[in-house]
Amino acid sequence: MKKTVLTFAEAKEQGEKLTMLTAYDYSTAKLIDGAGIDAILVGDSLGNVILGYEDTLSVTVEDMIHHGAAVARGAKDALVVIDMPFMSYQTSVYDAVVNAGRLMKEGRAGAVKLEGGTEVCSQIKAITDAGIPVMAHLGLTPQSINAFGGFKVQGKTEAAAKKLVENAIAVQEAGAFAVTLECVPDKLARLVTEKLDIPTIGIGAGAGCDGQVLVYADMLGMFSDFTPKFVRRFANTGQIMTDAFKAYIEAVKDGSYPEEKHTYKIDDDVIEKLY
Numbered sequence: 231m232k233k234t235v236l237t238f239a240e241a242k243e244q245g246e247k248l249t250m251l252t253a254y255d256y257s258t259a260k261l262i263d264g265a266g267i268d269a270i271l272v273g274d275s276l277g278n279v280i281l282g283y284e285d286t287l288s289v290t291v292e293d294m295i296h297h298g299a300a301v302a303r304g305a306k307d308a309l310v311v312i313d314m315p316f317m318s319y320q321t322s323v324y325d326a327v328v329n330a331g332r333l334m335k336e337g338r339a340g341a342v343k344l345e346g347g348t349e350v351c352s353q354i355k356a357i358t359d360a361g362i363p364v365m366a367h368l369g370l371t372p373q374s375i376n377a378f379g380g381f382k383v384q385g386k387t388e389a390a391a392k393k394l395v396e397n398a399i400a401v402q403e404a405g406a407f408a409v410t411l412e413c414v415p416d417k418l419a420r421l422v423t424e425k426l427d428i429p430t431i432g433i434g435a436g437a438g439c440d441g442q443v444l445v446y447a448d449m450l451g452m453f454s455d456f457t458p459k460f461v462r463r464f465a466n467t468g469q470i471m472t473d474a475f476k477a478y479i480e481a482v483k484d485g486s487y488p489e490e491k492h493t494y495k496i497d498d499d500v501i502e503k504l505y
């Protein structure tokens with residue numbers, strides 16, 4: 231059955247954990263969807279994982295539409311959430327609504343996600359007023375990496391923790407249906423989760439959140455540029471792929487692939503006429 235924002239609200243009410251993984255293409259989305267996930271995030275981590283950028287800042291609305299639409303084609307049941315990339319919503323409320331609309335119309339998203347607290351509440355309100363569900367994103371927000379001075383845990387001081395709680399309440403009041411909490415101390419994430427009526431989806435924020443999200447390539451051991459402390463490797467798919475690539479190279483070189491069963495036939499008298 232198709233998951234929606236109502237699935238998120240019901241899960242919070244019933245104390246059921248929500249599950250979300252990233253995906254950036256049709257085939258991976260189809261596998262994740264078939265496994266029974268609640269939501270698939272077409273994260274702007276696309277920039278790191280798929281496009282090989284150092285950060286997420288170069289990702290464009292066109293990139294998100296291109297990959298989002300592929301994911302949407304593969305996701306039968308999961309709610310597809312597409313990230314709004316850097317500078318597609320910070321510039322103005324107008325830009326935010328237009329770009330969120332493109333992610334829905336052209337990317338076929340079920341919801342959009344954007345980073346920030348009080349400073350983007352007018353954008354969250356305008357987008358939700360346009361009938362587009364918004365997931366907020368607080369804590370370590372990778373689009374602000376230059377302002378943070380690196381990938382650092384957020385909300386550790388009293389002032390920063392207080393600000394995070396205020397931001398969480400503000401995005402809820404602005405209309406967000408859920409909030410991602412990234413790289414936040416677990417006790418603070420638990421407190422935010424208790425204070426909010428909307429679900430919190432944690433990544434590096436401990437087990438007290440209403441749900442969890444991971445970058446699929448991290449949890450499969452396919453992305454090795456850096457592995458954050460909070461990632462559990464659920465499989466070593468990267469090694470399995472490397473072994474398979476090596477086996478293919480060897481089989482082609484030693485002539486053991488392709489075999490007879492991999493070939494197409496032609497009548498001998500046709501071929502003989504060509505000699």
Ligand code: KIV
Nearest residue numbers: 252273274275433443
């Ligand atoms: O872009 C992304 O993958 C994300 C997750 C880290 C939450 O925003």
